[in-house]
Amino acid sequence: MSAKEKHIISLGVVSRFLIPFIQLYSYYVLAHGDLGPGGGFQGGVILGSSIILYVIAFGMDEGRKLLSQKLSDIFTSTGVLLYASIGVLCLIGGGSYLEYGHLFHDIHDHHLEHLGHHLGMYGVEIGVQITVSSVMVTIFFEVAKKPIALR
Numbered sequence: 001m002s003a004k005e006k007h008i009i010s011l012g013v014v015s016r017f018l019i020p021f022i023q024l025y026s027y028y029v030l031a032h033g034d035l036g037p038g039g040g041f042q043g044g045v046i047l048g049s050s051i052i053l054y055v056i057a058f059g060m061d062e063g064r065k066l067l068s069q070k071l072s073d074i075f076t077s078t079g080v081l082l083y084a085s086i087g088v089l090c091l092i093g094g095g096s097y098l099e100y101g102h103l104f105h106d107i108h109d110h111h112l113e114h115l116g117h118h119l120g121m122y123g124v125e126i127g128v129q130i131t132v133s134s135v136m137v138t139i140f141f142e143v144a145k146k147p148i149a150l151r
Helices: 001-030 041-057 060-066 069-092 110-144
Strands: none
Touching: 001 041, 001 110, 041 069, 041 110, 060 110, 069 110
16 A cells, blocks of 8 residues: 555544534534634534535545535525524514514513523524535635646
C-alpha cells in the first residue's frame, strides 16, 4: 500500500470519527447561543463544515449522495420559511415582526409571554442554522466543481 493510499484511508477513518462530534458541537453552539457566544449562524457554519469535511474525505460523488442539490435547496428554503413564519405568527398575535412575546395570543399571561420569547428565539435560530449550513455546502459544491485556472 502506497503512502498516498494510507493517507486517504486515515483521512476517511478520522473523518468518520470526528464528523458526529462536530455536528453535536454545532447543536451545542446553537442551543447555548442565548447564554454565550454562538447561535444559529455559528452553529450553521460548524454544521456545514462537517458536511464539507465529509465531501473532502470521501469525494464529490459521495457528498452528493449524502446531500443532493435538490435536498440542499429544500433545506435552504425551509430555514428561511421557518424564520419568516415565526415573524408572521408574531404579527398575527398582535405584535411586531419577530416580537416573540406575541406568539401566543394571550399576551397578559407572563408565562406564555416568556415561553413565546424562548420558542420564537430558538425557532428563528434553528431556521438560521439550517439555511447557513445549506448555503455553505451549496457554495462549496459550486466552487469545487469549477476548474481552477492558473496563470
